[in-house]
Amino acid sequence: MANPSPAPAPQALPKAAFFSFASCEGCQLQVLSIEDQLLTLLGAVEIVNFREAIDDRRDDYDIAFIEGSLVRPEDIEEIQQIRKRARILIAIGACACLGGVNAIRNKRTPAQLAREVYDGRQDGVFKTLSDASPVRSVVQVDYELRGCPIDRDELLETLRSLLAGTVPYVPPFAVCVQCTMRGTPCMLERGLPCVGSVARAGCEAICPAFGAPCEACRGVHDSPNFEALGEAFFRHGLPRYVAAEKLQLFNNYKEIREPWEKALPSPSIT
Amino acid sequence: MTERDVYRLPRERLGALVARLERDYRVLGPAPRGDTYAWEELRPGDPVSLDYPTTMLPLRALLAPQREVLFTFRRGDDGEVAFDPPADERPLALLGVHGCDLTGLRVLRAFHDSGTRDRLVTNRLDRAFIVGLACWVPCLGEAFCRDMGSLDNEIPADLYAWDIGDVLLVKVLTNRGRDVLTEVTPMEAATAEEVVTLRRRLRVRLEAFPQHLKFAPERLPIALEAAEGDLLWDANADRCLSCGRCNLVCPTCTCFDVTDASPLDGRTGVRVRTWTGCQVTGFSRVAGGHDFRPGRAQQLRYRIFRKGKYMPERYGMVGCTGCGRCPHHCPTRISIREIFRQVGGTA
Ligand code: SF4
Ligand code: SF4
Ligand code: SF4
Ligand code: SF4
Numbered sequence: 160m161a162n163p164s165p166a167p168a169p170q171a172l173p174k175a176a177f178f179s180f181a182s183c184e185g186c187q188l189q190v191l192s193i194e195d196q197l198l199t200l201l202g203a204v205e206i207v208n209f210r211e212a213i214d215d216r217r218d219d220y221d222i223a224f225i226e227g228s229l230v231r232p233e234d235i236e237e238i239q240q241i242r243k244r245a246r247i248l249i250a251i252g253a254c255a256c257l258g259g260v261n262a263i264r265n266k267r268t269p270a271q272l273a274r275e276v277y278d279g280r281q282d283g284v285f286k287t288l289s290d291a292s293p294v295r296s297v298v299q300v301d302y303e304l305r306g307c308p309i310d311r312d313e314l315l316e317t318l319r320s321l322l323a324g325t326v327p328y329v330p331p332f333a334v335c336v337q338c339t340m341r342g343t344p345c346m347l348e349r350g351l352p353c354v355g356s357v358a359r360a361g362c363e364a365i366c367p368a369f370g371a372p373c374e375a376c377r378g379v380h381d382s383p384n385f386e387a388l389g390e391a392f393f394r395h396g397l398p399r400y401v402a403a404e405k406l407q408l409f410n411n412y413k414e415i416r417e418p419w420e421k422a423l424p425s426p427s428i429t
Numbered sequence: 430m431t432e433r434d435v436y437r438l439p440r441e442r443l444g445a446l447v448a449r450l451e452r453d454y455r456v457l458g459p460a461p462r463g464d465t466y467a468w469e470e471l472r473p474g475d476p477v478s479l480d481y482p483t484t485m486l487p488l489r490a491l492l493a494p495q496r497e498v499l500f501t502f503r504r505g506d507d508g509e510v511a512f513d514p515p516a517d518e519r520p521l522a523l524l525g526v527h528g529c530d531l532t533g534l535r536v537l538r539a540f541h542d543s544g545t546r547d548r549l550v551t552n553r554l555d556r557a558f559i560v561g562l563a564c565w566v567p568c569l570g571e572a573f574c575r576d577m578g579s580l581d582n583e584i585p586a587d588l589y590a591w592d593i594g595d596v597l598l599v600k601v602l603t604n605r606g607r608d609v610l611t612e613v614t615p616m617e618a619a620t621a622e623e624v625v626t627l628r629r630r631l632r633v634r635l636e637a638f639p640q641h642l643k644f645a646p647e648r649l650p651i652a653l654e655a656a657e658g659d660l661l662w663d664a665n666a667d668r669c670l671s672c673g674r675c676n677l678v679c680p681t682c683t684c685f686d687v688t689d690a691s692p693l694d695g696r697t698g699v700r701v702r703t704w705t706g707c708q709v710t711g712f713s714r715v716a717g718g719h720d721f722r723p724g725r726a727q728q729l730r731y732r733i734f735r736k737g738k739y740m741p742e743r744y745g746m747v748g749c750t751g752c753g754r755c756p757h758h759c760p761t762r763i764s765i766r767e768i769f770r771q772v773g774g775t776a
Contacts, residue, residue, distance in 0.1 A: 199694065316690070323695060328688070331711030335672035339758070340495040340704055342486050344463030345674075347760055356670040356760055380671075382710045384725070387668045391760035 173322070176208035176220035178241055180227030180234055181261050181291065185308040186252035187226055193311045200315065203322055221246045222321070225300075228254040228261045229292045231285060242298040247321065250294040251314070253307035253376045258412030260307075261291035265411055293412055302327055305377035306362055307409065313361060330360040331381040334373045338364030346372045347395040354405045356391060357383035357419075376409045385422030400424040435619045436610060438590065438597040445613040446560075447524070448473040454522035454558055457491065459484055468523070477524055479592045482568035483752065487680035488530050489537050491521055492557070493550045495704045499687070503697040515549070520556035527564050529572070529752040531586055532579035533680025534559070539744040540683045554585075558605065561586030565630070566637045569753040573766045575638040577646050577751030593626050641766055644773045646747045649737035656772040657730070665768065666726035668761040669708070675732065675755035675763070676706020681740070681748045684712070707732050733768055 177187055187209070193200060207217040223245035229238060242248055253259035264272055273281050294300050302321075304313055317327040330336075334355035338345070341364055346353040351372045355364065358375035366373050389399035404426040406419045438446070450456045451473055459478045460469040465485040471477065501513045526534075538554050541547040561583055567574075574580040583589045587606030590597045598619045601607045610616065619627070644652070676682045686705045691698025705712055708729060713722035722728060740748030749765060756764035 196692075199692065315692075319691065319695065331714070332705075332709045333670065333672045335670075335674055335760075336677065336705075336709055339486075339674050339677040342462065342467050342490070344465050344485065345758065345760070348464055356672040380710050382671050382725070384668075384670050387670045387761055390668050391670065394761060 172203065172205040173222060174207045174217075174220040175204040175222040175224065176206070176218075176241075176245075177224045177226065178208070178237075180225065180238070180255070180294075181230040182227030182252065182254040182259075184226065186255075189308045189311055190224075190314060193315065196311075196315055200318070203318060218244060220244060223248045225250050225255050225294050226252050228258050229294065229297055230261055230287055232288060234288070235297055238294060238298050247301045248294075248298065249302045249304060249317070250300045251304040251309050253305065253378075253409050255294045256303045256305050257378050257409055257415060258291050258293045258296075259376075259409050262411040263407060265290045265413065265416075290413065293415075296412070296414075303329070305329075305359060307376035310362065332360050333380050334358040334360045334362065334364050334367075334375075334377075336360055337362070338367050338373075341368055343367045347391060347397075350396050352392065352397050352401045352405055354388060354402060357385060357388050357406075372405070374405055374408050378410060378415065379419075383418070385419045388419075389423050398424075400426055434601050435598050435624070436601065436614060437617045437619055437623070438599045438610070438614055440595055440597065442613055443477045443597075444473060446609070447471055447475070447477065449609055449613050450522040450524075450558060453520065455519040456522045456524065458524040471524065479525060479562065479597075481525070483527065483529075483572075483754070485678060485754070485758065487533055487678065487752070487754065488523065488526065489533065489680060489683075491523070492534070492537060492553045493541070493547075493683070493685075497549065497702050499549070499700045499702055501697065501699050518553075520558070521553065522558040522560075524560045525562040525590075526559055526586065527562060527568070527574075528582045529574045529577075529579045529750040530680055531559070531561055531584060532577075532582045532750040533752070534585055535582075536681040536740065536744070536746060536748060536750070537683065538585070539746060540681075543744065558609070559586045559588075561589035563589070563591045565592075565634055567753075569757045571756040571764060571766060572751060572753035573641045574751040574753075575635075576640055576642040576766075577747060577749055579750040579752075580638060591627055591630075593623065593630060596623065598623060598627055642769055642773055646737075646749075647741075648773065649747060649769065650741050652769075652772045653734055653738045657734075659772070661768065661771055662726040662730040665763050666724075666729045669725045669729055669763055670760055671708060671710045671725060671728070672760060673706050673709035674758045674760065675765075676708050677704060678754040678758045679706075680750055680752060680754070681736065682706050707735065729763070733765055736765065737769065 179187060207220050223241050229235060250256045254261055273279055277284055302317060304317060320327040337360045338355055343364060346367050353367060353372035354375050355367060355373035357379050358373050359377040359380040361377055388402050392399055392402045403419060403423040407426050410416060447456055456471045457468045458471045459466045459481040466481045467484055467486060468491060498515050502510055504510050541550040583602060587603040588610060589600045589602060599610060601610060684705050685702040687702050689698055689700050714720045722731060736748035756762055756766060
């Protein structure tokens with residue numbers, strides 16, 4: 160089989176920029192770790208703004224990748240600026256898509272937080288929004304790359320799809336689908352609190368495959384049944400509120416929380 | 430059972446059987462995985478499992494795999510696109526296939542033979558060497574293979590074995606089965622005493638397999654039709670998660686999705702088919718976002734109808750083997766057996 164020669168470079172590469180809000184920046188690191196395909200990636204897009212990787216930043220870009228959730232008042236203005244400049248805005252990771260772990264605090268008052276986290280001290284603590292929020296709660300998001308952290312292959316596939324002018328595929332179904340196909344024995348059978356049956360797939364059910372129950376870091380799928388999740392937990396010897404505790408981890412932003420909060424008893428710690 | 434076709438295979442000769450098959454086949458047998466079983470490759474010397482309950486994934490995972498490359502494509506410098514079929518693979522030898530899963534292979538065959546014959550799957554089925562194995566006790570509490578007529582099914586096995594202790598009694602069902610057995614045993618017929626033991630055990634076994642349905646599976650299409658508007662679909666769907674496990678563990682589910690994947694260069698790629706199922710979220714959604722079968726109750730009803738009505742009507746064989754996998758692996762234990770029982774009870 161003859162090796163196909165590389166495609167001729169297009170005239171002007173689309174410019175991509177990466178921005179980081181409240182997050183661990185793990186998703187950006189995930190992008191940097193695409194070593195084997197980084198050159199192909201660089202042959203397809205020009206990266207003009209990337210805090211983890213380049214110093215010389217520019218503000219002209221076509222595609223903006225956003226990592227992190229919005230937590231400070233100034234984040235709102237900044238994201239609006241980015242939205243104005245970018246043709247395509249892509250939220251990456253659980254923080255940007257769902258609010259993620261930052262949103263665990265959303266049910267607490269600032270005073271409560273100051274007490275629990277900073278030992279009651281308010282001085283030097285930056286001003287925060289009342290809710291740690293996903294990007295799409297403030298500006299229009301064109302695509303979302305879910306996961307904590309994002310999946311490298313999915314990022315490449317999304318880029319390929321955008322460059323080819325097609326809509327990137329987002330699995331609408333449960334993690335259980337990929338988990339079962341993989342042949343992983345179900346964690347619930349071992350009495351472990353797995354919420355894969357309401358969680359969105361795309362991760363190839365990697366956590367259950369390595370012995371950890373799913374925590375829905377990609378959010379919920381297109382037709383979650385939270386009452387049935389409680390029922391599944393109960394039938395496997397797990398209290399129903401444990402399901403709520405699990406969902407609270409990544410899915411605690413108000414609009415995402417509401418449906419499961421209605422269907423399940425409150426978590427023991429909020 | 431014609432006794433002249435039943436031969437003795439002493440347990441200690443099982444290794445020789447594996448070694449013989451290894452020459453021509455990729456040999457697989459059930460092996461423990463977590464709290465369930467999975468088909469794994471056997472090497473000569475590996476123990477052959479004769480008393481496993483059942484595997485989580487059905488045999489179609491080997492014959493029509495979860496994710497399969499249908500062909501690869503590449504665009505040359507002249508713009509022409511060339512297609513390459515998947516590489517040739519070693520035929521499979523499957524050791525210890527239970528009656529329900531043999532039935533599952535018959536249904537798989539019927540599906541892939543119909544319409545445009547699927548050569549990838551039917552070739553694998555044609556070339557596979559299959560050793561059937563009789564069950565003495567139900568594998569799962571949810572099994573109802575006896576009701577569905579698959580407990581004693583021997584087709585399409587080449588050899589079919591009853592484990593009666595120190596010796597396996599093996600029935601020869603195909604010429605290729607005879608050839609292989611001839612190479613690993615002196616082809617001693619089962620003794621009169623052994624045949625009596627087998628008959629007695631088969632009689633006693635019926636008590637271990639209570640009947641769950643009060644009607645023959647042939648009645649299912651009519652019974653289901655009468656229950657189409659029943660509330661039982663909604664009642665069951667209330668606790669359905671649309672997780673799709675029922676589809677994926679089922680030996681007779683055959684649905685797949687077809688997608689293309691290619692690296693960033695956009696010049697090469699693969700066309701892949703991936704398992705899906707009628708209870709998987711998004712299955713009935715088509716272009717433009719339209720859903721032609723919305724709602725969990727209708728999706729659940731459809732799955733049951735497919736097994737009990739549509740498949741018998743189309744292929745002349747019931748689409749449920751009674752293997753019990755779908756209720757057993759359903760997170761909320763939605764049970765096809767219970768649903769069949771309910772619809773049959775009123776018909
Ligand atoms: S382990 Fe979790 S994701 Fe896997 S099948 Fe069970 S509930 Fe679903
Ligand atoms: S429908 Fe359920 S019981 Fe019937 S063959 Fe499929 S998995 Fe087994
Ligand atoms: S369903 Fe019946 S035939 Fe199938 S493995 Fe279980 S006991 Fe054996
Ligand atoms: S396994 Fe059970 S809960 Fe999951 S889709 Fe099937 S019937 Fe519904």
